[in-house]
Amino acid sequence: MDRSRHVLLEYHERSKHRLDFYAPGPSRLDWAAQPDPFRVFDGTPRVALPVAADILVTRYNALRRGALPPAHNLDLHTLAILFELSLGLSAWKAYGAQRWALRCNPSSGNLHPTEGYLLCPALPGVPAGVYHYLSRDHSLEHRAAVDDPRWTEAFPEGGVLVGFSSIYWREAWKYGMRAWRYCQHDCGHAIAAVSYAAAALGWQTRLVEATADDMVAHLLGLDRSEEFGAAELEAPDVLLWIGDPERRPDLERMRAALDHAQWYGRANQLSSGHATWSDIDMVHRATRKPHTAEPASRNPKRHPLPAAPALDLTFARIARQRRSAVNFDGTTHITDVAFFSMLACLSAYRDTPPWNALMSRAQVHPVLMVHRVNGLEPGMYVLVRNGGALSDLKRSMRPEWLWLKRGPDILPLYFLLPYDLRAAAKLICCHQDIGADSCFALGMLARFEIALKQPWRYRHLFWECGMLGQALYLEAEAAGVRATGIGCYFDDEMHALLGVRDHVWQSLYHFTVGGPVDDPRLSTFPPYAVQR
Known part of the structure; x- marks a missing residue:
């Protein structure tokens, strides 16, 4: 454990961007070695999924308020909707050739290290059996x-079970040493994306945290x-x-059954x-997770209900129109009601996506x-x-805040400066101008000390940050603005601003929300041109 803790701390410090130098990365981009964004297992039988999300009438506002529809049956069509609205393609973009x-599900640099799997009776x-989801073709x-x-x-x-892996x-x-952080962010985004899509079908989602x-x-x-192979x-x-x-599910029984399974396919080489x-x-080795006990605590039932967003959209539409803003206009304002409503959706509580997926209490607080x-x-x-965590946050920050x-009374928002x-x-x-041109920017302050005691929780802190990011993405779309995740930030400059001097708290992700400036040179095409 001491060795793992040392490696974790060394990685965390060495992977920080600093004012006088950036974390180690490639000296140049080798475009010939750019990885294929789609993992394919050649030689596997495929189950073609229908493009069926348009039949789903669930409104996004209902989900964010915890009003899930009656549970749909599990079948080919509902599983198709689950994957289409969580890990599926939302569009094709083109610029010239x-x-x-x-x-x-968003990804740093649109590189998509996260792979999705289905395990089902x-x-x-x-x-x-066990299935790999191929988003390119919308098939299993x-x-x-x-x-x-x-x-x-x-x-x-x-x-059913949905599984994730990272490449x-x-x-x-593209990003060198800091890439491992971004893979964890992306896993968190994917967890939240599946939680939202499952909720739109009336299903609850839980992390199998003990595994x-x-x-x-x-x-x-x-x-x-x-x-x-290679x-x-x-x-x-x-x-x-x-x-x-x-x-x-009984995972040990599943493991035993797999001893007699027929496996198919070979993975394609991406680079x-x-x-x-x-x-x-x-x-990766230092944060490898052993089997642990299921967490005893659950997120509280009581929570602030968000006000209705500016746009009353179906979940299917909002999930597919989500984009990462490239630039903001520097003039757009949002109302305080819209702002408070967004923050209410970041609060952790039971049975409402995406926080229904978590068993443990919230450990990340947006500044x-x-x-x-x-x-x-x-x-x-600070939310x-x-x-x-309130007293610990006060002790760890500047005394003059x-x-x-x-x-609103029930919203735990505090004005510092x-x-x-x-x-x-x-x-x-x-x-980056996007930090100043936004309506607001934020850093996600995580209780880092828990990772020093249980190194595998370092990954979980990043996942929670990614889940916060996915909630902000959808909230921004519903408010008529746009968001973007910021992986490039100066870690310790944020800590210095707050007065954080040790490793009890660390900022693990940044985000901005504002009025987007679209690039008119880009063309947009449907994600799946041929309807099955």
């Missing part, structure tokens, strides 16, 4: 066919080295249970050349630099998502 895909239109690759009765018995009625090279090709990485790897077939390996991330939240980032390999919110004084604010309660922070936001966001 260049063409690239966008997805419902026999369902209408979907045979039992049948990696393992299982007819052992123990497989079916392992699933409580009316539930670190996809991010490291060891080795079990995740085995169930997803990631440890079958002969089927990867292809890039996938690191196991997490399993999500979609079904009755009071029940769980012709590779660079080795030993720091990523080391932090907001407000620039253009009508009715709210510009300056610094304390877990009331038990005001800590004045703002907003009245000041125009646009220049500070731009500086902290690696000198």
